[in-house]
Amino acid sequence: MGVEVPFASTTIRDRRRAEVRTRDGDAPCALQITADCQAVGGEIDYDARPPHPRSFEVDHVVSSDEAQRMGWSPVDADSLDNCQGVCRQCNREKSDGGRQLAPIRPTYVNPRFI
Numbered sequence: 586m587g588v589e590v591p592f593a594s595t596t597i598r599d600r601r602r603a604e605v606r607t608r609d610g611d612a613p614c615a616l617q618i619t620a621d622c623q624a625v626g627g628e629i630d631y632d633a634r635p636p637h638p639r640s641f642e643v644d645h646v647v648s649s650d651e652a653q654r655m656g657w658s659p660v661d662a663d664s665l666d667n668c669q670g671v672c673r674q675c676n677r678e679k680s681d682g683g684r685q686l687a688p689i690r691p692t693y694v695n696p697r698f699i
Contacts, residue, residue: 598643600666603642606631609670611672616644616675638674 613627621638630639645667647655652662661667671679 597663600626600664602641602643603664604665605668605670606641608665612670614672614675615669616671616676616679619648619678620674623676627672629670635673638672642671642673642676642678643668644679 596689611629611631614622614629615627617623617627625639628639629641630637631641633640635642645658645662646669647662647667649659649662652667653659
């Protein structure tokens with residue numbers, strides 16, 4: 586039995602997207618880290634499909650790798666509380682490592698676990 590990969594199943598990924606969309610409605614991109622995203626106020630095109638840069642994606646607030654280092658289980662790392670709606674362009678910018686992001690403090694505790 587291997588390590589469970591987050592969102593490995595299309596069914597799970599689609600269900601999580603629907604849950605984030607239901608929770609957040611038509612909220613703007615939670616990241617807004619690219620100039621293009623900022624120029625449109627973080628507007629996400631919920632009808633667009635990848636590879637459209639404004640298409641809707643789900644992003645982990647605390648990455649799966651960081652969550653594992655902090656002792657979270659894969660289920661906790663993929664919980665709805667650790668997911669946010671973002672545009673594809675910002676999610677790719679965050680994921681490519683090209684942008685310096687603030688490190689997660691080792692003392693960070695998700696309020697869900699308090």
